Amino acid sequence: MLDIREVLMEENVNLELEARTKEEVFTQMTRMLYENGAIREEQPFIDELVHREAEGVTGIGEGIAIPHGRSAVVNRSVIAIGRTRADVSWETFDDKPVRCIIMFAIRDVDMSQHIMLLSHVAQLLLDKDVIDTLHHAHTVEEIVTVLRKEESE
């Protein structure tokens, strides 16, 4: 399988997000993806995120949410990670507020290995070590390391 670095780049991680609401999370993380060239327009991508939220809960528990958007404005399928300083109100399976957001930007037509990698990372988000690291890591490297470790197991 491809390495996690193929879809998780350092520039798409912000461990000190100022956002306080879901809308601010969407705006700020979409801006990050735009500035780093993963998407070429912001509003259509935000619209897709909002559309997907309406289809079902993306707060998977333990303070983690996985909003995702599949859109023609995505240049390359990637993962962005945002961690907020404050609790963010979000619909979740365990009714706990969200602090860590794993956002999936998915190219409109993508049958590549990147998609398999995104799906694989999604499953890892149930793992206790991964959850702990996402909430407490100081560097992107720590996150990459735990995702790689779980991947190889």
Add this chain to the structure above:
Amino acid sequence: MKIVGITACPTGIAHTYITKKKIIEAAKVCGYPCRIETQGSIGAEDELTAQEIAEADVVLLAVDVKITGEERFKGKPVVRCRTEDVMRNTEGFLKKIEATLKNHR
């Protein structure tokens, strides 16, 4: 209780696979043999065999979208729900299915 099932979600990237993992882990805890097929954006994976379906006590369809190959389950007890119904309390959900099956025997 032997379980076979399918997971599928609108985008076919995340919930499909997370739900599968949750079902498999919960089934393991409860001692239920279990096989789950995913129908995600890259198509069907871990497809169920005719024999697995024949041997199953129940078919669990945790799906938010239309799936393919449902005719394979004709005549079997089928539990259909959304992925989020299973995600909330997976063990409890599986145990409830078992209780319902027993009552129908």
